[in-house]
Amino acid sequence: MSTTAEGKTRFERRKEATRGRIVHAANTLFLADGYVETSMEDIARAADVAIRTIYLHFDSKAAILLAYFDEWLDDFVDALIARPAAEPIDESVARALDFLVQNGWDGTPFGEMPGPHPTVEFIGTGSPEIAGRIMHGWGRAQDALTAHYAASGEYPAGSFVPRARAAAVFASWVATLLVFRDGFGGAPLDAQATGNSVGEAIIREMNSGRL
The missing domain is CATH 1.10.10.60 (Homeodomain-like)
Known part of the structure; x- marks a missing residue:
């Protein structure tokens, strides 16, 4: 063979x-x-x-949906790990998301979306089994990112920064889903907004010290 x-x-x-x-x-x-x-x-x-x-x-159909999510999350984590460990986290996320779109992942503007992606529907509603599997995936991603930042030598032993950087990435992802859920529910959202542009804006605010 x-x-x-x-x-x-x-x-x-x-x-x-x-x-x-x-x-x-x-x-x-x-x-x-x-x-x-x-x-x-x-x-x-x-x-x-x-x-x-x-x-x-x-x-099952759920297994297909989760396979798509797992592939996206794996590529996102790999793209983040490829960024410098000391780079501001909002810049790392922005560059990683741009890399994903350049390599074929979806970047459709809100105004062109016929409806919310299923991951939007399953956060807070929908099948707990699917939402739980998504959260498990993010748990693994959090650990991988934290280990990467902790091993980089940029932060002292025992620092909370590696875990905080990973947590900020996760928080910005959840917030992005909720913004799009609100948008499909009638809240104002720019027609040109994409998941990436909203995620970048959210983590930029998180890293600005204005929250």
Whole structure:
């Protein structure tokens, strides 16, 4: 069986490509039609795969949604860790988010969104199982960021700054979701606002000392 330079067989690469196609097709449908309204059959058609193929990769619609979130969070944490550990946290977040958009993650303005992303709906409402899994993911991300900042040598042993930096990242993410939830509920929100621009603005305020 042929193996690539990365050590993966062609079969493994095809399997990953199919899985990615399913995840991103589902996310597009969740945004356009809503999470509840999207069926596994809809996802199969959009991804151009048989319904049985989806179940080879995922046991539920929730698992597909969570896979998208996990991939985004992993890429976000990696982008943050690539930034200098002593860089102001608002700058690190802004650069990391810009990097994600440049590499294909969604940056749709509020005015062009047909509805809230499911992660917006599941924070505070919706399935506790899904919200709980999202919080578990963020718990792991918090630990990874804290360990990175603590090991950087920029802060003295026992400093709370590494944990505070990680906590600020998480807080800005939650606040961004709530701002968009409010926007879809009728609160004023600029049509050109994106998740990234709102997140950057929130963490900039958090780091300004004005709160």
